[in-house]
Amino acid sequence: MSKQLELETDWMLGHSEDGIGWMIFNHPERHNALSLEMWQGISDILSHFAEDDAVRCVVMRGAGGKAFVSGADISEFDTKRSSARQKETYGKIAGLASRWLATFEKPLIGLIEGYCIGGGLATALSADIRFATPDSTFGIPAAKLGLGYDYQGLAKLARIVGPARARDIMFSARFMDAREAHHMGLINFIVDREVIEQEVVDYAHRIAGNAPLTIKAAKAAVDAWERGGREDDLDTVRSLVDECFDSADYKEGRRAFQEKRTPDFLGR
Numbered sequence: 546m547s548k549q550l551e552l553e554t555d556w557m558l559g560h561s562e563d564g565i566g567w568m569i570f571n572h573p574e575r576h577n578a579l580s581l582e583m584w585q586g587i588s589d590i591l592s593h594f595a596e597d598d599a600v601r602c603v604v605m606r607g608a609g610g611k612a613f614v615s616g617a618d619i620s621e622f623d624t625k626r627s628s629a630r631q632k633e634t635y636g637k638i639a640g641l642a643s644r645w646l647a648t649f650e651k652p653l654i655g656l657i658e659g660y661c662i663g664g665g666l667a668t669a670l671s672a673d674i675r676f677a678t679p680d681s682t683f684g685i686p687a688a689k690l691g692l693g694y695d696y697q698g699l700a701k702l703a704r705i706v707g708p709a710r711a712r713d714i715m716f717s718a719r720f721m722d723a724r725e726a727h728h729m730g731l732i733n734f735i736v737d738r739e740v741i742e743q744e745v746v747d748y749a750h751r752i753a754g755n756a757p758l759t760i761k762a763a764k765a766a767v768d769a770w771e772r773g774g775r776e777d778d779l780d781t782v783r784s785l786v787d788e789c790f791d792s793a794d795y796k797e798g799r800r801a802f803q804e805k806r807t808p809d810f811l812g813r
Contacts, residue, residue, distance in 0.1 A: 550593055557586025558608070559593065564753035565746065566594040566603040566651075573609025578618040579664050581635060587642035591649050598812060601753035603649070604745055605672065606656035607665075610738075613657040614665025616686070646671035647697070650761055652752050656745045657681050658738065662720070666731075667698045670705060673764065675732040676745050677723050683731055684720035704771055705730055756794045757812035762786050 550559035558569040568590045570577035594600045607613040646653070646668065655672035661683050669675055685702075687694055694715070703711040706729045714721075726732050736744045752760065762785035769778035789795055794810045801808035 550590060552586050552589055554582040554586050556580060556583050557590060559586075559590035561594070561597065561600050563750065564599060564601040565749045566590075566597070566600040568594075568603060568605040569608050570606070570614050571608040572618075573607070573611065575618060575620070576612035576615035576660055577607040577609070577665070578615050578620075579639075579668070580618040581638055583618075584639040584642040588638075588645050591642075591645040594651065595645075595649065600651065601757055601812075602652045602654065602749045604654045604656055604749055605668075607658065610658050612660035612662075612665070613655070613681075614662070614668055615660045616663030616665055619690075643671075643697070650764065651757075652749075652760060652764065654745060654749055656741060657732065658741070663687065667694075667701075670698075670701050670731075674734075674748070676734045676736055676741055676748075677726065677732045678738045678741055679723050679735055680738070681723045681726070681732075682720050683723075683726045684718065685714055686718045686720075688715065688718040701771075754807070754810070756789070756792075756798060756808075756810045758785070758789045758792050758794055762789055 547560050547562040550561075552559060556570070556572040558567070558571045560567050568587070570579070570583065572578065572580065572583065591603070594603050649671075652674070653672045655669045655675040655677075657669060657675060657677040659678070659681060661669050661677070661681055663685055666683055666685055685694070699711060699715065702714065706714070710729050713719075721729075721731075723732065723735050727735050734744070762782060765778070765785050766782045769775070769782050772778055793813055794808075797810060798808050
């Protein structure tokens with residue numbers, strides 16, 4: 546049964562079904578360019594899915610088929626980002642959404658069709674797994690606009706593709722096709738448009754059927770490595786691993802293995 550979320554904007558859509566949450570950038574007229582209210586919608590959707598135990602995995606995609614997200618909505622720059630004060634207000638809302646994307650504890654999948662540019666690529670990089678169509682296009686044209694990129698976004702890019710490729714992407718401001726993006730590790734899978742949605746759904750169901758506590762601990766461990774293995778992160782990972790071994794799901798997994806059946810994990 547599908548569960549639709551009520552949001553303050555029509556430019557973001559959220560619903561959940563069969564253990565999968567969907568976050569959809571819904572402004573195809575502007576190639577899903579991120580506006581201020583869309584940033585707010587990201588926070589609203591992910592905060593809801595974080596509290597919904599029925600949601601085991603979240604997929605984010607762009608509406609319309611032509612773009613995942615084409616970057617920031619430049620039409621707002623003169624009205625909402627034209628000064629340092631406006632930049633601060635904008636940054637608070639966008640920053641909260643970025644924190645949700647960066648710290649979301651459940652698996653996050655990016656389904657990319659068409660343009661994935663600028664802030665769109667930065668958003669896609671927050672996904673744990675990224676699927677893209679062969680005609681998808683990637684790039685960060687900030688150097689053509691005079692924009693500055695904060696440390697967190699570029700650090701994530703550099704960790705994924707390496708510092709040399711990160712410099713190339715930022716300095717040249719060039720666009721890359723799906724094959725090159727896959728080669729450098731920006732995306733995990735290239736799938737034809739006709740079947741990409743079903744491939745993503747099947748993959749998400751595979752995740753949703755696995756032990757939620759194990760996945761949560763694994764994601765926390767990889768995130769801790771990305772942040773340099775800080776002691777507070779490592780303490781969190783140790784606690785999450787202990788929680789796995791003390792869980793009813795661990796007992797269920799052992800029983801299911803012995804009985805040669807599919808386990809029924811409850812996340813506790």
